Amino acid sequence: MPLSRLIIYARAVDETARFYEKHFGFEISRHPGDRIVELCSRDGGAKLMLHPAAKGQRAGQSVIKLVFDVEDVEAFCRRSKENGLEFGPIHQADGYQFANTKDPCQNSISVSSRAFRKVD
Template sequence: MPLNRLVIYARDVEATVLFYERHFGFTAVRMPGDRIIELVSPEGGAALMVHPAGKGQKSGQAVVKLVFDVADVEDFRVRSAENGLDFGPVHRADGYVFANAKDPCGNSIQVSSRGFRQR
């Protein structure tokens, strides 16, 4: 059974939607009367569902990290910085590299070349 959707609870839904549209190319799908905004990627993969956070929910304390596959992590970091998203340093792992950042809600995100590594 495939994983098709991930829910992000956001204090500022619009800022979160704009973040994922601007930096990762998602498109917002808004349905009349629905408070959840679904973000879909033109490249496929799981959709992100941005849901208004409840008053008792704390931002950025989830134990989930969203990882986006990019072939050239350093190039993506440079382009992202030009658009206002700063990633931390590039880390080297077993045949791939990655860098980490946070979304507007404080959720951990990562860009990684793991999906492109030679096996």
């Protein structure tokens, strides 16, 4: 059974929705009376669901990282910087690259070319 949705608890739901729309190409979907904002990728994959955070939840306290598959990490990070999103250093791993950043709620995000690596 495939993983289809991830919930992100957000203090700034609207800002976080615009962040994923602008930088990762998600489409924002809202339904009247629903507290959850659903973000759908134009390329398929799991949906992100933004849920208002409870007062007691601390920003970025979860132990999860969202990883987005990109074929060219350097090019993606360069384009992102032009759009106002800075990634940390690009790391070279075993046949792929990755770089990290945070969303407006301080959740960890990575872009990685691991899905495109050549495995012998």
